[in-house]
Amino acid sequence: MEKSGWWRKVGLLRSFQGADEEDERKPVKPPPKGNKIVVLYYTSSRVIKQTYAECSAVLSILRGHSIFFQERDVFISRKHLEEITDIFGGPISVPRLFVAGKYVGGFQRIIELNEGGELKKLLNGYIKKRPKRVCKGCGNMRYIVCFICNGSKKFYEEERKEMVSCNTCIENGLLPCPVCMLGAVE
Template sequence: MEGGCGVAGGTEGGKKQQQQARPQFGRSLTYHHHQGHRLLPRWRRPQLADEPRARPQAVVLYTTSLRGVRRTFADCSAARAILRGSRVAVDERDVSMDAALRRELQALLAARGRAFSLPQLFIGGRLVGGADEVRQLDESGQLRRLLEGAAGQDPAFVCDACGGVRFVPCPACAGSRKVFDEEEDRALRCGDCNENGLVRCANCSS
């Protein structure tokens, strides 16, 4: 009996040693989360926090809506039409509506040794140029390649919030540029809007 107990104890001890020696694997993340324990197609998998997300490259066009200089206005309209025909989303920045946008473009051009002129197109942060460059690139087919990776947009799209103007009256002051400060008991200059009492439309501007 004692010998038998010794053999049984030895067998159990050996099993425990083998179990401890085996590597312990955690559950597969995919196996644990996906229904049916099957790997779902990539477009249906939940994206993990550490997975890189591809961001569409921004297409920014600086223009003016003022008709004071006919050639400039015509060039802005031509560049806008070409981009609209390319079916890409464009962040149009009208420098005549906001002095800060004008200063922004002046700084960008000065950093590249370029004189101020309109329109100016930037794709993915890279300066493409004015109306003549946009026309030439469009005619040669190179513009389409530069726009690869940009977000698409229907050419007939019109923003419901601003009607395509890209600006709306400031919600803080209703476009008056003045807000009442109760502590000082007087009206102060609104700090949320530009010199025209406007803010950029949040629905169609970035």
């Protein structure tokens, strides 16, 4: 069965033959601005249940280690989708974890490392207690509405006396929450 359109580009659909196999292609380069932090590429889309379940499990594991990490949701941000496609030289399934710019692996590898206790050692230098309370910036949604365009992607510029496109936020008018990201900036 040929996959077409947006789904093929995203790379979230798995072939029927290899749905349970881990795609372990090596990245061709590290993630942008990810040399000193933990970066997780994942999806919050519930369209493909297995992928969503795997991403949720990895998020839960990382949150259980009480670390600050940068969450790069390929469903929310086209920029993150393009980043991971560029990193691997083509579409790849998520979740994908990087620590200090080095590729750790996908779902199966992260589970194996966690069960063997190796993930804790790998994340040792990054462990910081995450607050157990709700974020005052975003209510634990990880994104806020753009304060320049109010989520509309356009705003009135006084100088030019016209509506202009907002370049501050991602394509859906959101920004990563600065309060949540405080511990994950370089």
